[in-house]
Amino acid sequence: MPLLVAGLILFLGIHSVSIVAPAWRDAQIGRHGEKLWKGLYSLASLAGLLLLIYGYGVARQSPVVLYTPPQALRHVALLLMVPVFPLLFAAYLPGRIARMARHPMLVAVKLWATAHLLANGTLADVLLFGAFLAWAVADRISVKRRAVPHSVPRAPAGAMNDLIVVVGGLVVYGGFLYRVHVWLTGVSPLG
Incomplete structure (x- = not known):
């Protein structure tokens, strides 16, 4: 279950930046550029998605x-x-x-x-x-x-x-x- 939770936090967390910190998001894009932001966003999203998929599979083994x-x-x-x-x-x-x-x-x-x-x-x-x-x-x-x-x-x-x-x-x-x-x-x- 911890892997599922960690994956959810990472995946939904990165997807929630626009919800909870839009000014911070815009500042990061302004400071580092849109390409770097999208690259880091994509890497974090992919890592979170893989972690939550794996964590969900593990959690399903002991429902x-x-x-x-x-x-x-x-x-x-x-x-x-x-x-x-x-x-x-x-x-x-x-x-x-x-x-x-x-x-x-x-x-x-x-x-x-x-x-x-x-x-x-x-x-x-x-x-x-x-x-x-x-x-x-x-x-x-x-x-x-x-x-x-x-x-x-x-x-x-x-x-x-x-x-x-x-x-x-x-x-x-x-x-x-x-x-x-x-x-x-x-x-x-x-x-």
Whole structure:
């Protein structure tokens, strides 16, 4: 469990700099340059991600069950996951879906975390998915309060983007349902 917690602190911590210390972030970029900041940010993010993935795997070997979700919630989780990958695509392919969601990446993270909290009841699950849900809510509040939003590299706006978002996102979701989730976690979301 300590490795999972350390990974969450590192990964979500670096992703929370804009939430808790935006002036410090801007000062670091001004002092050292955007390329160095992005490089260090990426390294810290990658280290945190690898640590939390490994820590989650270790924690799952000795699960501490906090609650046992009813089977029906697993079906609800599958439905909540349907828009997640299209929303992730929409974060980088501007169109009507991205405009309607306003912050599609954060909406996707909230849905992903909520779905997994409904379907899983171990301490490791609650820590992992609960931390991501709390972070996404905090970041959404922070984004509302920012005077100048951070720019995210995106594809040019186009009439086909919404079609690509929906079809591509659903294809990826199908891949996760039938192969990728089992390959990554050893657990089939289909039971």
